[in-house]
Amino acid sequence: MQISLLQWNIWYKEDIRSVARFLREHPADVICLQELTIQRTPEVGHGPDYIAKQLGFYYAYKEIDLGEGKMPMANGIFSRYPIVNTNWQWVNTPTGTGHYDDEYRAYIEAMIEIDGKRITVATTHLSYTNHFVHTARKAQETNNLAAILHTKQQNYILTGDFNATPDSPTIQKISGILHNVGPDLTEPTWTTKPFSYDGFDETQLRWRLDYIFATPEVQVVQAQILQTDYSDHLPIMAHIAF
Numbered sequence: 001m002q003i004s005l006l007q008w009n010i011w012y013k014e015d016i017r018s019v020a021r022f023l024r025e026h027p028a029d030v031i032c033l034q035e036l037t038i039q040r041t042p043e044v045g046h047g048p049d050y051i052a053k054q055l056g057f058y059y060a061y062k063e064i065d066l067g068e069g070k071m072p073m074a075n076g077i078f079s080r081y082p083i084v085n086t087n088w089q090w091v092n093t094p095t096g097t098g099h100y101d102d103e104y105r106a107y108i109e110a111m112i113e114i115d116g117k118r119i120t121v122a123t124t125h126l127s128y129t130n131h132f133v134h135t136a137r138k139a140q141e142t143n144n145l146a147a148i149l150h151t152k153q154q155n156y157i158l159t160g161d162f163n164a165t166p167d168s169p170t171i172q173k174i175s176g177i178l179h180n181v182g183p184d185l186t187e188p189t190w191t192t193k194p195f196s197y198d199g200f201d202e203t204q205l206r207w208r209l210d211y212i213f214a215t216p217e218v219q220v221v222q223a224q225i226l227q228t229d230y231s232d233h234l235p236i237m238a239h240i241a242f
Contacts, residue, residue, distance in 0.1 A: 001242045007159035008235035009034040016044050018230045020054040029080045032123035032159040036074040048076045060086040062108040077110040085111040091144040101127040101137040124160040134169050142170045149177045156215045178213035181220040182236050193232040212238050
């Protein structure tokens with residue numbers, strides 16, 4: 001059995017209508033998205049609902065309140081095939097420090113039935129840290145995610161924007177549990193837009209922050225990073241065999 005899967009942080013500033021158009025032009029069986037906005041504009045409204053309606057897909061999402069003055073966003077999983085079960089957990093919760101890594105961050109999974117067989121697809125968007133340094137809070141968030149991953153035995157795929165580079169402790173720990181079924185980790189996915197925040201300025205596409213991992217029996221047939229002017233992240237498309 002083979003499926004196509006697309007992973008993409010769509011950027012909360014991007015026009016969701018452009019995102020939907022790109023997804024229609026690059027069809028995938030399963031799509032995992034981060035930074036879906038909730039009720040951003042009256043024309044589009046609820047991001048997860050809009051994407052699902054445009055694609056005609058089943059879907060599951062977890063809305064995340066990022067704090068006072070910040071727009072609620074969501075991680076979402078969209079599937080051409082029926083979703084038979086969903087689950088979510090917090091991997092990070094705020095403690096009041098107000099730092100970059102002091103926000104709610106969620107893990108969400110969906111069990112999908114394809115021709116009588118079931119696979120579990122999960123996605124997450126881990127905390128941003130300045131210059132992507134590995135903080136104590138990031139380490140705890142990574143451990144929380146790893147505890148979930150250790151319970152996954154087979155037919156399991158994890159995608160997301162991990163806000164971590166391939167040589168980081170976060171990606172090293174995940175790679176010790178699951179294996180990469182995306183493109184080579186040297187290929188960058190961020191940033192396609194100028195970024196400037198609290199002394200960190202970046203204008204070049206040279207960071208790998210987005211990934212697709214899976215349990216050992218899941219094999220990559222083909223994987224590539226797609227090019228687009230939409231979002232500050234590039235999407236990953238993978239064809240995967242079970």
